[in-house]
Amino acid sequence: MNSVLGKVRPILEAFTSDDAALSLAELVRRSGAAKATVHRLAQELVTWGLLEREGCDYRLGLRLFELGQRVHRQRILREAVQPYMEDLLLITRETIHFAIHDSLDVVYLDKIFPHRGLNAESRIAGRLPLYCTGTGKAILAHSPPSLFVDVIRSGLKPLTRHTVVSPGRLRAQLDRIREEGIALESEEIRLGYASLAVPVFAGGTTLVGALSITAPTYRMDAAGHATALRTAALGIGRSLA
Secondary structure (H helix, E strand, O other): OOOHHHHHHHHHOOOOOOOOOEOHHHHHHHHOOOHHHHHHHHHHHHHHOOEEEEOOEEEEOHHHHHHHOOOHHHHHHHHHHHHHHHHHHHHHOOEEEEEEEEOOEEEEEEEEOOOOOOOOOOOOOOEEEHHHOHHHHHHHHOOOHHHHHHHHHHOOOOOOOOOOOOHHHHHHHHHHHHHHOOEEEEOOOOOOEEEEEEEEEEOOOEEEEEEEEEEEOOOOOHHHHHHHHHHHHHHHHHHHO
């Protein structure tokens, strides 16, 4: 895009979750824009607080964080889910996620974990594919069939040797999730870990996201945790109604 915003977007999106700061040369390489353009826009972004200088490098600015906290839908959802996530953490002592659907991914709106919990792979505001995550499968199973078609069309790429990459197997999983009301993903994202997830409906009808418990496979108690997970999802749904 030739608009100013169209040129700013690849500069901001050049940063990944692993980048504390990037040099001007790296911003140019990742954004694909001319060096003079990136330099000029980066200086303006610093003035606006969207970027900050760190020596000769640039990092994302605090202003972006402030703006993100104003997103009404996500703020309301987080306020509704956090008490129930904290209850689940106390009950299970495992990592708890709440995710929403965006395009062909889940975006983790919140995550809490004990000292022994999972602190890699997922992060708040991070993305993972719908087709191979517990929360994603729970959302996909209760979404319009057109979303499943879009997921298949984009390709099912393996993240581990256990990732389901067969459309037929994925469809069968989703059918079972709709029937049982709960999704179980095992080692599709990270070897040695499994997730148990349920969809969350506002007012009992409107799908707003999914809630999950993630634990090492040897410690995952699907039968024992299912009732607490379903109860929490119902509580969130009533709060949102």
